[in-house]
Amino acid sequence: MFWTYFFILIAVFVLATFYGRSRSLQVVNGQLSALHSRPGYHGGFLAIVTVVPALIALIVWVIVAPNIMNNIVSSQSADIMSGLSKPAVEAFLRDARALAFGGIVGFVDAGKEHAAEIYKSLNTTSNILMGVIMALLVAGGFFYGVRTIQPQMRARHFVERSVMALLILCSAVAIFTTIGIVLSLIFESLRFFQQVPILDFVFGTHWSPQSAFIGAGAEATGTNSEVFGAIPLLVGTMLITFIAILVAAPVGLLSAIYLSDYAAQPVRAVAKPMLEILAGIPTVVYGFFAALAVAPFIRGWGESFGLTVSSESALAAGVVMGIMIIPFVSSLSDDVINAVPQSLRDGSAGLGATKSETIRRVVLPAALPGIVSALILAISRAIGETMIVVMAAGLAANMTINPLEAVTTVTVQIVTLLVGDQEFDSAKTLAAFALGLLLFCITLALNVFALRVVKKYREQYD
Known part of the structure; x- marks a missing residue:
């Protein structure tokens, strides 16, 4: 019902805008010079005072109504939910809402059906009440706005x-x-x-959260902090990111130089959009490509030289991830290279420099801050990638710099730790937040580094 009311408010907004414009011209008999503000501002004024109060009420209703309905259902089903734990109560209410509004329910009983009927009744009453309130607010705002529109009103x-x-x-x-x-x-x-010392986490060399608990089941007596070492994840993340940048940086930068300074306009008009299509391909497609084409090719190529290559390797994930981030480097670098003033190129040519010398000694130094920013953005994108790593590099937390072995990354382990029904207070689940904080600090450091480079090499051109 929210979207129905929302689109109605949009329609009212448009209609109020047009009526406000015409109303402002009516009050001055068509003499535009008699108005303090242009008719468009009067239309905007009428639309705002008509729609905004109702929109605020709608947003508040969407936020508050579910909690109110849950409280009412809980109070009227207290005898059914008596003795249930808090997670069981939440599950009961969730199933009742799903049963009332057409969701998926595991099993149905009389209690859930009764609660679902209450939800339906409350929802119908709430929608009608909200519709009445919004109609009153829209009508009141509209009539107030119409009466307020005067020649000297400062609508702008x-x-x-x-x-x-x-x-x-x-x-x-x-x-x-x-x-x-x-x-x-x-x-x-x-x-x-509080459960795992920070030094064991930051400097530990073994990652195996599945074996974190000492004992078995309810007999567990503590947490083994030695299996929460993040170093293997950081090594895997940096290895794959390094391979990706080795692929994306030269290809992206050289393609940007070609498109900005060498390519003819018809070639640029076709090549640039085609290159940027890579940015719109879903990452799961890249993952399939890495797992089904690149990884088998690398394995076969390595075995032909007598090398031992894992079926899931950092090299396969890094190469495909580098292909994925080429548009970030290419498009942004192309924009900053084109932003270099033509006068610098002309001055270099006037001194006898060739085009390649001009690019190397004038254009690239002038565009260096933007190029560094593009590379940092690409690195951040590579660090945060998950699907390609899962499908091409695996889940093994190996501390190795051999690109032919299977590794994993921080983001993959965050997803792994939070998949399924987990006990939220356990060290295994909370480790995902610690990994997220570590990843945040790394990306923050990269951004600070990029800002320092930009600040150091930024130059102002007339």
Whole structure:
């Protein structure tokens, strides 16, 4: 029902915009010069005061209504849920909601059917009540806006301040989301470090969280911190990323140089979009390509030279990941190379330099900050990749720099630790947050390094 109300509000917004424009012209009998603000601003004013209060009420309703319904259902089904643990109560309510709204339910009993009927009734009542409230808010805002539209009304100031408030809100959401992510990683990681010493985690050389618990089942008496060493994961991550950059950096940079300074316009118009298509291919497709084509080829090639090559290797994953991130390097490098002023090229040519000398000694140094930023973005993308590593490099946490052996990465282990029903308070599950914090610190260090390089080599051109 949310989307129905939302699209209705969009339609009302458009209609109010057009009516506000025409209303502003009506109050001045078509004399545009008599208006303080242009008709478009009056249309925006009427649309904002008509729709925004109802939209805020709709958002609050979406956030609050499920909790209210859960509380009501819990109170009316207290006799059924008495004696159930908290996870069992949550599972009961989840199944009742699924039964009421067409979801998948494991098994059905009389209690869940009764709770589902309550959910249906509450949902119908809630939708009707919300529709009435929104209609009243839309009507009240519309009539207020129509009466407010006058020749000397400062509609432009109201609209611009409203847009400014929206921009500030979006910026605040982005900032607080980042803060929330960091704090959640820190707090959960601290819980993990209460069970596993941080030095054992950061400098440990053995990773096997499946064997973390001493004892068996409910007999477990503690946690073996020696199996939570992150060094093998870091080595695997850096090895695959290094191979990927060895592939992507030269290919991407050289293709950017060709497209920006050597290719004819018809060639560039075709080649650049074709190259950027690589960025739109799903990573699972790259994973299939790595597992079914690249890995067998590398294994056969290695065995022809008498080498022992694993069926899942860091080299296969790194090569395919490098192909995947070529568009990041190529497209961004092409943009920054094209941004170098033509006057620098002309000045170099006027001094007798060839085109290749101009590129090597003038264009690339001027574009170096942007190229470094492109490479850092590509490295960050490679570090965060999961699907290709799972399908081509495996899950074995081997501490090796041999690209022909199977390795794993930090992101793959995070996914592995959180798959399925897990006990959230165990060191095994909390290790995923510690790995996430470690990965965050690594990418932060890369970004700081990139900023220092950009700041050092940035130059201003007229």
